[in-house]
Amino acid sequence: MSSSANPPVARAKATGLHVGDAVPGVKKVDPIIVVDGVKRTFGGLTAVDVDHLEVPRNAITALIGPNGAGKTTLFNLLTGFDKPDSGSWTFDGRSLSGVPAFRAARMGLVRTFQLTKALGLLTVLENMKLGAKDQTGEKFLSSIFPFLWRKQEEELEVRAMELLTKFKLDAKADDFAASLSGGQRKLLEMARALMGQPTMVMLDEPMAGVNPALTQSLLEHILDLKDEGMTVLFVEHDMHMVRHIADWVVVMAEGRIVAEGAPADVMKNPAVIDAYLGAHQEIDLGVVTGRHTPEDKA
Amino acid sequence: MDIVQILSNTAGSVLSPVTIGYALATIGLAMHFGYAGLLNMGIAGFMAIGAYGYAISILSFGFPWWGGVLVGMVGAVLFALVLGVPTLRLRGDYLAIVTIAAAEVLRLLFLTTAFEEYTGSADGLSGYHDSFRASNPLPDGRYGVGPFTYTEDQWWVRILGLAALALALLLVWALVRSPWGRVLKGIREDEDAVRALGKNVFAYKMQALVIGGVIAAMGGVVYALPASVNPGVYVTSLTFFVYTALLLGGAATVFGPVLGSVIFWVLQTLLGNLLPALVEIGVLPMSTSQSQTLRFILVGVALGLIVIFRPQGILGNKKELTFVK
Numbered sequence: 001m002s003s004s005a006n007p008p009v010a011r012a013k014a015t016g017l018h019v020g021d022a023v024p025g026v027k028k029v030d031p032i033i034v035v036d037g038v039k040r041t042f043g044g045l046t047a048v049d050v051d052h053l054e055v056p057r058n059a060i061t062a063l064i065g066p067n068g069a070g071k072t073t074l075f076n077l078l079t080g081f082d083k084p085d086s087g088s089w090t091f092d093g094r095s096l097s098g099v100p101a102f103r104a105a106r107m108g109l110v111r112t113f114q115l116t117k118a119l120g121l122l123t124v125l126e127n128m129k130l131g132a133k134d135q136t137g138e139k140f141l142s143s144i145f146p147f148l149w150r151k152q153e154e155e156l157e158v159r160a161m162e163l164l165t166k167f168k169l170d171a172k173a174d175d176f177a178a179s180l181s182g183g184q185r186k187l188l189e190m191a192r193a194l195m196g197q198p199t200m201v202m203l204d205e206p207m208a209g210v211n212p213a214l215t216q217s218l219l220e221h222i223l224d225l226k227d228e229g230m231t232v233l234f235v236e237h238d239m240h241m242v243r244h245i246a247d248w249v250v251v252m253a254e255g256r257i258v259a260e261g262a263p264a265d266v267m268k269n270p271a272v273i274d275a276y277l278g279a280h281q282e283i284d285l286g287v288v289t290g291r292h293t294p295e296d297k298a
Numbered sequence: 299m300d301i302v303q304i305l306s307n308t309a310g311s312v313l314s315p316v317t318i319g320y321a322l323a324t325i326g327l328a329m330h331f332g333y334a335g336l337l338n339m340g341i342a343g344f345m346a347i348g349a350y351g352y353a354i355s356i357l358s359f360g361f362p363w364w365g366g367v368l369v370g371m372v373g374a375v376l377f378a379l380v381l382g383v384p385t386l387r388l389r390g391d392y393l394a395i396v397t398i399a400a401a402e403v404l405r406l407l408f409l410t411t412a413f414e415e416y417t418g419s420a421d422g423l424s425g426y427h428d429s430f431r432a433s434n435p436l437p438d439g440r441y442g443v444g445p446f447t448y449t450e451d452q453w454w455v456r457i458l459g460l461a462a463l464a465l466a467l468l469l470v471w472a473l474v475r476s477p478w479g480r481v482l483k484g485i486r487e488d489e490d491a492v493r494a495l496g497k498n499v500f501a502y503k504m505q506a507l508v509i510g511g512v513i514a515a516m517g518g519v520v521y522a523l524p525a526s527v528n529p530g531v532y533v534t535s536l537t538f539f540v541y542t543a544l545l546l547g548g549a550a551t552v553f554g555p556v557l558g559s560v561i562f563w564v565l566q567t568l569l570g571n572l573l574p575a576l577v578e579i580g581v582l583p584m585s586t587s588q589s590q591t592l593r594f595i596l597v598g599v600a601l602g603l604i605v606i607f608r609p610q611g612i613l614g615n616k617k618e619l620t621f622v623k
């Protein structure tokens with residue numbers, strides 16, 4: 001494989017992102033998203049209650065937390081897919097409160113979904129082309145005159161195929177997206193989001209269900225995005241991945257931000273170990289479950 | 299039993315204004331349901347708007363026939379807007395409920411005696427043909443071959459009906475192969491995904507509702523062109539018949555609606571002629587009127603079988619259906 005010929009180069013993490021102590025809600029040097037007092041309740045349950053949160057620009061931020069912590073709900077709120085009870089937030093200096101989802105996406109904030117949304121009865125290539133912005137052919141009147149949009153369509157196709165090749169989906173370009181496996185759909189959704197050339201991508205568990213070999217290249221792609229100047233905010237449960245690519249980690253529990261910091265520091269934070277990692281994070285699973293003792297393993 | 303007459307009637311139904319009107323309505327519904335995924339159960343309402351818009355503007359307001367056609371189209375745009383603004387943000391099944399109700403409300407408004415002066419109430423409307431027939435360039439006489447022999451007026455209805463059909467097909471074909479059509483199909487699959495990609499889903503759904511509605515209203519006009527506007531036509535079962543034709547031909551296809559409508563009416567006409575004839579010669583042990591009911595039962599069964607064994611419709615892509623949720 002090509003990866004053995006060119007071993008991935010270690011890429012430097014972005015540092016110096018914050019100002020002052022790394023406490024929840026800490027100020028960032030150059031924030032792209034600033035959240036203030038966003039609260040969302042479902043009946044009696046407070047799903048999200050974020051006093052203050054800043055997401056650093058051109059960095060990879062991981063959002064972690066136990067199941068039901070409110071990560072997906074926060075994603076939905078920030079991208080206009082859900083409305084908060086109260087609170088406001090800005091993206092790139094512009095207020096996003098009350099802005100509908102499609103407009104947030106046009107402003108450059110594109111998200112993917114935890115439960116993948118491949119458009120099954122469109123081909124993989126059509127899925128990709130749908131991701132591009134400002135298409136002349138998508139306007140009702142110009143759509144019936146192909147000469148107005150054919151050239152743009154061809155350019156999009158080239159760009160789409162490049163991305164598909166990168167995500168190892170090029171052989172599937174003409175298949176219905178419904179024929180893809182779960183992991184391939186995750187890849188397609190991410191590639192499709194990139195077709196819109198966003199300034200920031202929010203990925204909800206992009207690695208869930210993707211096999212380890214592909215995860216490695218997916219992580220490389222995410223690091224590439226940062227090199228290209230994009231900001232990434234992603235939800236992930238696998239701490240190895242978070243450690244590997246995140247420049248900054250935000251920890252949520254029960255709707256609140258309970259910790260923030262550089263990955264290495266956050267993982268040592270007692271509040272995080274408590275809320276999320278559990279006391280056994282460094283111990284082999286077999287030991288935790290009593291299937292074998294530490295001595296067996298050695 | 300006059301086999302030749304039965305076959306001739308059946309063949310004639312291929313070119314009848316009713317078939318052409320159905321085909322237009324079905325194309326409109328294909329835009330709504332097949333491409334945009336809008337479960338519009340009020341297609342009969344759009345057809346009624348076309349027919350009444352045409353007849354009322356000629357009879358009550360002295361419009362020329364083409365003015366009546368325009369009124370029908372504008373009426374359909376307004377109906378689509380009124381229907382769409384409150385409902386397109388709702389989930390699909392709510393749209394079905396609201397549209398079926400809206401079409402019924404509309405029908406009852408046309409039926410009530412309150413507006414009898416304009417709508418003719420239960421008698422419907424007729425006698426609006428002068429302007430249309432005056433526009434006919436064909437010389438008087440009967441033309442054509444075999445079952446397709448018509449008077450100049452009958453031909454004029456068919457020619458304009460087919461022209462409208464051709465225009466509608468061309469428009470839908472151009473739309474659905476464009477990036478606009480791609481967005482629409484995406485919305486049918488998962489509108490949140492399309493929203494996340496920066497498309498104004500509501501605007502697309504509204505555009506589809508308006509376009510499909512106008513085409514369906516044209517179907518209503520063609521249906522009404524040769525004879526009269528009868529309030530008994532625009533009932534909910536009309537909506538179901540149009541759905542039948544659509545599913546038969548293929549919901550997300552351009553030509554499926556035409557094929558489905560033709561097959562629907564050929565079958566209807568064949569059975570409508572054949573069954574009473576069989577009753578007459580004593581093969582079917584029932585009355586003539588019972589045989590008319592049997593016709594609908596048989597059509598229903600035949601169509602049920604086709605939908606079960608070929609759910610994508612005759613022209614639909616089998617592959618697409620393998621993955622239906």
Ligand SMILES: Nc1ncnc2c1ncn2[C@@H]1O[C@H](COP(=O)(O)OP(=O)(O)OP(=O)(O)O)[C@@H](O)[C@H]1O
Pocket residue numbers: 042045046047065066067068069070071072073074114
């Ligand atoms: N639409 C809803 N209606 C009612 N409760 C909801 C709704 N969406 C989320 N919740 C609740 O809000 C809380 C946060 O859910 P959320 O999906 O944001 O969690 P999460 O952090 O993404 O979890 P996971 O890691 O399992 O994906 C949960 O307790 C959930 O039950």
Ligand SMILES: [Mg+2]
Pocket residue numbers: 071072073114204
């Ligand atoms: Mg989640």
